[in-house]
Structure formats: C-alpha cells, structure tokens
Amino acid sequence: MDNQLLVSLTEKHGSPLYVYDAEKISSQYNRIITAFSAVKNLKLNYAVKANSNISILKLFKKLNSGIDTVSIQELQLGLEAGFSPEDIIFTPNGVSLQEIEQAAKLGVQINIDNISILEQFGSLYPTTPVCVRINPHIMAGGNRKISVGHIDSKFGISVHQVPHIKRVVENTGMLINGIHMHTGSDILDIDVFLAATEILFNTANEFENLDFIDFGSGFKVPYKEGDISTNIEELGEKLTKRFNLFCKEYGKELTLMFEPGKFLVSEAGKFLAHVNVVKQTTSTVFASIDSGFNHLGRPMMYDSYHHIQNISNPNGRERYYSVVGYICETDTFGSNRRISEIKEGDVLSFNNAGAYCFSMASNYNSRYRPAEVLIYNGKDYLIRKQEIFDDLLKNQVLIDLD
Structure with missing residues (x-):
C-alpha cells in the first residue's frame, strides 16, 4: 500500500486507523491452495x-x-x-x-x-x-x-x-x-x-x-x-x-x-497512528502516538515485533526512537527502533497489523476503538466506524444513587 494513500486515509477516516489489503489476503489464501x-x-x-x-x-x-x-x-x-x-x-x-x-x-x-x-x-x-x-x-x-x-x-x-x-x-x-x-x-x-x-x-x-x-x-x-x-x-x-x-x-x-x-491476514494489515509528542529524556527519545496497547496489544502481551515506519517522512535521516502509547502505564510498541526522523504530527505505520490486533482491542482508559478500512479492487471502503462517546455508554445502566 502506497504511503501517500495511507496518510490520506488517516485524514479521511481519522487516527488511529486499521487498513487491510484484500489483494494480499487473496494472494496468501491462493498460495496455500497452490502449494x-x-x-x-x-x-x-x-x-x-x-x-x-x-x-x-x-x-x-x-x-x-x-x-x-x-x-x-x-x-x-x-x-x-x-x-x-x-x-x-x-x-x-x-x-x-x-x-x-x-x-x-x-x-x-x-x-x-x-x-x-x-x-x-x-x-x-x-x-x-x-x-x-x-x-x-x-x-x-x-x-x-x-x-x-x-x-x-x-x-x-x-x-x-x-x-x-x-x-x-x-x-x-x-x-x-x-x-x-x-x-x-x-x-x-x-x-x-x-x-x-x-x-x-x-x-x-x-x-x-x-x-x-x-x-x-x-x-x-x-x-x-x-x-x-x-x-x-x-x-x-x-x-x-x-x-x-x-x-x-x-x-x-x-x-x-x-x-x-x-498467515492469511497478518501482512495485509497496517496500523496507522499520529505522533502526539516527541520527548527527549536523558537517555531516550520517545515518540508518543495517539494510541496504546488498548488498540494494539500484541507487543505488550507477548513481545511481538511490528516493524514501524514514518510514512510522513520515509526518506528522512534515520534516528533511534522508542515508540510508546498514551495509556497511563508502561505502554511500549518498540524500543530503540531506527526510524526516519519523526516530528510531531507525523504518521507512523505498523506492519503485520491484520491479525490479532483489532480483534484484541479494548476501551481501556475509556478510549474509543479505531476505525477499519479495506482496500478492495483499488478502492478504500470503511468497514468499521470509529467509536464515539455514546458507544462507551451504550450498555451501561445509570442508577439513581440519591
């Protein structure tokens, strides 16, 4: 999937965002069939x-x-x-x-x-x-x-x-x-x-x-x-x-x-998030994104690796960053990663986000779950809306405590 297309999808559908490539899913399926x-x-x-x-x-x-x-x-x-x-x-x-x-x-x-x-x-x-x-x-x-x-x-x-x-x-x-x-x-x-x-x-x-x-x-x-x-x-x-x-x-x-x-859906998925803050400490440069392990839990759950790219500046000078989320506890996607120079507002893309990513997402910290988009025959289709505040209250029952 083209970087410019991915950036434009975050502008169209919001961030963070899951994007899936139907062509990749089909090719993986047919690869097993052929084998x-x-x-x-x-x-x-x-x-x-x-x-x-x-x-x-x-x-x-x-x-x-x-x-x-x-x-x-x-x-x-x-x-x-x-x-x-x-x-x-x-x-x-x-x-x-x-x-x-x-x-x-x-x-x-x-x-x-x-x-x-x-x-x-x-x-x-x-x-x-x-x-x-x-x-x-x-x-x-x-x-x-x-x-x-x-x-x-x-x-x-x-x-x-x-x-x-x-x-x-x-x-x-x-x-x-x-x-x-x-x-x-x-x-x-x-x-x-x-x-x-x-x-x-x-x-x-x-x-x-x-x-x-x-x-x-x-x-x-x-x-x-x-x-x-x-x-x-x-x-x-x-x-x-x-x-x-x-x-x-x-x-x-x-x-x-x-x-x-x-095998069928992992490589077909990208997870896109905007950088909120670039924070320099005494030993580390943190890139904090507008997401956390509430949306992509695999790295924190079982140390999975997701390759991270700065698709807003793909050809920039590479520096080392720890990419972290906005959840109020340790929330790390990748430590000491070599990534093209990151500025606040840039869009980062996480590979292998098609499997066990959105399906494990939650509303932890009362955050909304993101939207999902499917690229099919060259066209992008919204296949899940980003949640709104009403979704957090949908199944809650307000009782009178007076």
Whole structure:
C-alpha cells in the first residue's frame, strides 16, 4: 500500500486507523491452495479469531474458504456473513456443554478437545458427527504463550489418551468423523511440524469413519527484513505426498484441512497512528502516538515485533526512537527502533497489523476503538466506524444513587 494513500486515509477516516489489503489476503489464501494443489480434497477454514470483521469474513466467503470458530459469537458472525453451517467448524476450549449444544443445533462441525465434554455430548447426541482435537505434545515454534501443542497445554486431548477416547466412542456409539491438532503459531521447523502430523496419522488409524484430518495451522509470517517464515511450498510438497499415501492405505479419500488465520491476514494489515509528542529524556527519545496497547496489544502481551515506519517522512535521516502509547502505564510498541526522523504530527505505520490486533482491542482508559478500512479492487471502503462517546455508554445502566 502506497504511503501517500495511507496518510490520506488517516485524514479521511481519522487516527488511529486499521487498513487491510484484500489483494494480499487473496494472494496468501491462493498460495496455500497452490502449494497443496495435488491433494484431491483440500479445505481451508479461516480462523475467525485473527480478524472477525464481517467484511473480512465476506471476502473469505468469496474466496470459497470455510471458517474456524472458537466461540458461539464467532459462529454467529460467520452465519451472518453468509457461510453455510457445513462450511463452519466450531473449535472452542473450556466452554460449557450448553454452548457446544447450541453450536450443534446450528448444524456446524463440532470439534471437542476434552474427554469430559466428549462423553457428555456423545451420550446426548450419538448421531451427531464429532471431530476430536488431539494434543500431540509437540512444541512447533514460537514463544510458549502462543504454542498450544506442548505437554503442558490446556488444549486438546493427550495422544496418550486415545484408548480413553475409543472407550467413550464404544460406550456412547458416537461417530468420530475428524481428527484435529493445532501446534500453535510461528511454526519455525517444518520437520517438527511433520513429526506432529505423523502422530495425527497414527491416531487417525484408530478411527474407521473419518471424513477429514485437520492439521491446524500456525504458519509463520515474516515480521522484519530477513526474518524466517514457514516455507508453505516445501510443506505442501512433503505433506501432500504423505497425506495421499495415507489416504491410499486408509482406503478412502479424506479431506485435508487447515485453519490459517495469521498467515492469511497478518501482512495485509497496517496500523496507522499520529505522533502526539516527541520527548527527549536523558537517555531516550520517545515518540508518543495517539494510541496504546488498548488498540494494539500484541507487543505488550507477548513481545511481538511490528516493524514501524514514518510514512510522513520515509526518506528522512534515520534516528533511534522508542515508540510508546498514551495509556497511563508502561505502554511500549518498540524500543530503540531506527526510524526516519519523526516530528510531531507525523504518521507512523505498523506492519503485520491484520491479525490479532483489532480483534484484541479494548476501551481501556475509556478510549474509543479505531476505525477499519479495506482496500478492495483499488478502492478504500470503511468497514468499521470509529467509536464515539455514546458507544462507551451504550450498555451501561445509570442508577439513581440519591
């Protein structure tokens, strides 16, 4: 996206602002499709939690994607966006049986990740097909806060508990139609991920009536120049060969599923903010922007890196800055960053802002959540209005204390 265009969008829609590039989203989606083109039945289910704006969901519907949802509200958003129930998989963690029942009644694919709920659900709804989420006990990459397939993770049923799963199936007569895993974000080593897939293939052999195997996602995207990312093409070549062989041995053409989120939308997003104050201290130059971790929480939550550019002065002399927000506690986006000289009023652009950014935004400090814009076919569309004061009061109930 052109710098001048981005600056003009802040003038048009206000600041801070999220901007997404539909062309980049489409190219990332098609990159996976191409990498696994030799698989007869391939299904991508976009992970809604990465960015749940309904216009983004409609874009994935247009791309022929399914969706992966982790809450009943995400599921309902998917239905609102036009997805058919059969194109939705429901993969919650730690929710009540009642929420899973509600999802099942809507006709979506249920994915269960603990034996207690599996047994209760199977006893009540033995004819409703269920996918089982397996924990392969594999650390595939990324920091521990975003890795969910290791032995201490709350997610999934341990691969060592497969005999228990089979006992539940035998006692309830329920149908297991899918096997699933998700190792977490930022897969660094394809061979480690492939080792986890072998665990899933071995588990799949324990069930006779499967329709699909869901390998989750967690494909890594680059965050800065020279950064490593998951080699989708190499993974596609290796996993396709193994999957096709497995289907032949299993005696049935299964569907290979993935549920990418960050890989599809992260690089498509920019977060734009104006500089309020440039502050020189005895040791640091701070660039304070008109936003904070209430709008972009990833750096403070799990030390994520977002490349920062001064798009108002892209060719200026580079200096070192710590870019901070306006929240009244430590609120740092980047320390000691080399950025083109910053003046008050300049617009800074944060890369990789398409995933887990607006979806994690809040009204902390009673600040408004920002607007969102989608660039589609060369035109900018406002897809969420910036909040106003009335939005802060909308669901509050004023009581008479006299």
